[in-house]
Amino acid sequence: MTIHQLSVFIENKSGTLLQVLELLKEANIQLIASTISDTVEYGIYRIICSEPLRAYETLKQAGISASLSDVFAITLDNQPGRAADAIRSFTRAGIGISYLYSFLLAGKGILVFRTDDTGKTREVILRDRLSYVEEKDLIRMV
Amino acid sequence: MYLHPEMETLSRPEIEKLQLERLQKTIRQCMRSPFYKRRFKEAGLRPEDIRSLGDLQKIPFTTKQDLRDNYPFGLSAVPLEQVVRLHSSSGTTGTPTVILHTQRDLDEWANAVARCLYMVGLRKGDIFQNSSGYGMFTGGLGFQYGAERLGMLTVPAAAGNTKRQIKFIKDFGTTALHAIPSYAGRLYEVMEEMGIDPRRDTHLRTLIIGAEPHSDEQRRRIENMLGVKAYNSFGMSEMCGPGVAFECPEQNGLHIWEDYYIVEIVDPQTLEPVPEGEVGELVLTTINREAMPLLRYRTRDLTRILPGECACGRHHRRLDRMKGRSDDMMILKGVNIFPIQIENILMQFKELGNDYLITLTNLEANDEMTVEVELNDFTDDYGFLQKLTKEITRQLKDEILITPRVKLLPKGSLPKQEGKAVRVKDLRKTLI
Numbered sequence: 001m002t003i004h005q006l007s008v009f010i011e012n013k014s015g016t017l018l019q020v021l022e023l024l025k026e027a028n029i030q031l032i033a034s035t036i037s038d039t040v041e042y043g044i045y046r047i048i049c050s051e052p053l054r055a056y057e058t059l060k061q062a063g064i065s066a067s068l069s070d071v072f073a074i075t076l077d078n079q080p081g082r083a084a085d086a087i088r089s090f091t092r093a094g095i096g097i098s099y100l101y102s103f104l105l106a107g108k109g110i111l112v113f114r115t116d117d118t119g120k121t122r123e124v125i126l127r128d129r130l131s132y133v134e135e136k137d138l139i140r141m142v
Numbered sequence: 143m144y145l146h147p148e149m150e151t152l153s154r155p156e157i158e159k160l161q162l163e164r165l166q167k168t169i170r171q172c173m174r175s176p177f178y179k180r181r182f183k184e185a186g187l188r189p190e191d192i193r194s195l196g197d198l199q200k201i202p203f204t205t206k207q208d209l210r211d212n213y214p215f216g217l218s219a220v221p222l223e224q225v226v227r228l229h230s231s232s233g234t235t236g237t238p239t240v241i242l243h244t245q246r247d248l249d250e251w252a253n254a255v256a257r258c259l260y261m262v263g264l265r266k267g268d269i270f271q272n273s274s275g276y277g278m279f280t281g282g283l284g285f286q287y288g289a290e291r292l293g294m295l296t297v298p299a300a301a302g303n304t305k306r307q308i309k310f311i312k313d314f315g316t317t318a319l320h321a322i323p324s325y326a327g328r329l330y331e332v333m334e335e336m337g338i339d340p341r342r343d344t345h346l347r348t349l350i351i352g353a354e355p356h357s358d359e360q361r362r363r364i365e366n367m368l369g370v371k372a373y374n375s376f377g378m379s380e381m382c383g384p385g386v387a388f389e390c391p392e393q394n395g396l397h398i399w400e401d402y403y404i405v406e407i408v409d410p411q412t413l414e415p416v417p418e419g420e421v422g423e424l425v426l427t428t429i430n431r432e433a434m435p436l437l438r439y440r441t442r443d444l445t446r447i448l449p450g451e452c453a454c455g456r457h458h459r460r461l462d463r464m465k466g467r468s469d470d471m472m473i474l475k476g477v478n479i480f481p482i483q484i485e486n487i488l489m490q491f492k493e494l495g496n497d498y499l500i501t502l503t504n505l506e507a508n509d510e511m512t513v514e515v516e517l518n519d520f521t522d523d524y525g526f527l528q529k530l531t532k533e534i535t536r537q538l539k540d541e542i543l544i545t546p547r548v549k550l551l552p553k554g555s556l557p558k559q560e561g562k563a564v565r566v567k568d569l570r571k572t573l574i
Contacts, residue, residue, distance in 0.1 A: 009517070009520040011551055042549070042551070044524065065517065065552035065554075
């Protein structure tokens with residue numbers, strides 16, 4: 001039910017982001033979505049991409065600090081209010097969202113997020129029949 | 143277990159008797175140096191006034207500035223044609239300094255280094271690789287001659303080119319390596335990259351580490367990483383180079399060879415002797431050197447004499463590991479801080495790597511310290527990173543009494559250093 005997210009620990013210094021992107025380009029890996037937040041000390045660059053395992057190996061070999069984690073990705077109809085409906089399900093179940101980002105792909109809205117209770121999140125997704133994407137589907141949609 | 147049992151097992155009274163004889167001989171030798179002749183005259187002192195070891199305190203100190211002022215040959219106590227080698231400091235912080243050696247000086251230096259290496263179990267049949275710079279830097283030739291004196295097969299690999307260094311270790315079956323501590327860490331990293339397991343793929347057993355102040359935690363890390371026993375070595379070019387003081391297999395303090403040196407520990411401000419066992423500046427007098435003897439030389443290294451007897455049976459006293467130098471002390475908001483204090487804290491966190499950098503800046507009249515340190519393993523968890531940063535900051539504050547800014551860096555972001563690691567960058571501007 002979850003997909004792989006590649007996280008890269010990058011120093012807040014000019015050129016470090018570009019270095020990561022150049023490496024992925026050379027490995028012919030396509031970005032689907034990515035997000036970076038601004039902090040003073042360090043940044044975590046989170047990426048959804050084609051072939052996350054190979055992307056991870058590529059960065060590791062270049063000596064870049066990276067890790068793979070599992071995140072949820074649910075699809076929403078492209079209409080106002082759908083995100084609110086989805087999040088309401090989690091909030092009512094007492095689940096906290098650690099971080100979240102969203103993007104549009106093939107006319108569908110996709111919410112990527114991590115919560116503080118993975119097991120409970122799975123239950124809520126099944127119970128409320130939220131539609132989620134598998135990794136292979138995601139890549140097919142690109 | 144002793145290479146020179148007649149010297150290494152002397153009792154305290156025997157050591158002191160020998161020291162007085164050698165001191166008096168050294169002072170007679172010093173009268174041939176224009177510098178010391180003038181010094182004694184200015185101090186109203188005659189060689190025969192030194193009748194006991196206590197009388198040593200009548201003699202003025204010798205400083206690095208004295209060596210600079212008398213560059214290059216002003217301290218020579220023999221005619222220059224008897225000098226067979228000179229070593230010189232780089233002079234990056236001023237005029238270079240020069241140390242002169244007769245053939246006898248070189249022989250005695252090699253003997254001292256051989257004694258150290260034998261003490262930690264190295265023998266003929268061992269393969270000794272030296273990753274020190276050769277040439278003017280005494281860690282190269284100093285270990286070279288000492289290792290050859292013991293009859294080991296020596297590999298003078300010299301500094302740098304880490305991959306080649308590792309290839310030598312592997313191909314030649316190197317059993318003992320001399321490296322500065324930060325470089326030992328670097329070697330391990332590159333071995334990992336090359337897919338080499340030091341335990342399985344090499345015969346490394348003994349590591350000699352020195353030249354950089356380091357903590358016991360750092361030593362244990364090096365031992366665990368490389369699967370070796372690591373022994374602390376202390377030397378300085380003014381005292382020939384390596385071979386001044388060395389750890390025995392007890393790994394608890396460095397025996398200083400008191401048949402070569404008279405040791406004093408003084409308060410760097412008042413220059414008075416500190417009470418036994420307290421930290422102060424190490425002051426050394428050479429008593430087994432002819433070309434360029436030095437009397438009461440202020441080393442700027444901070445240490446203390448470890449009280450008590452050593453289980454190894456040597457009565458040559460032990461120096462505690464160096465606490466830093468009286469001149470690399472940082473003064474921040476009026477607090478005296480040594481980089482080693484910060485290192486000791488950082489090394490206790492298994493999440494952190496071996497490299498760190500301390501940067502001092504000032505904004506208006508406010509001193510600020512930033513400590514950058516590499517993170518070993520990265521997990522995508524802001525909460526954890528924040529908690530770790532906070533905990534490091536708290537422990538540092540407890541130790542140094544000011545709150546530094548702690549910055550966690552991805553592994554490999556600090557510049558790799560193949561020479562003596564630069565741990566402190568002082569970017570403060572004087573505000574006058």
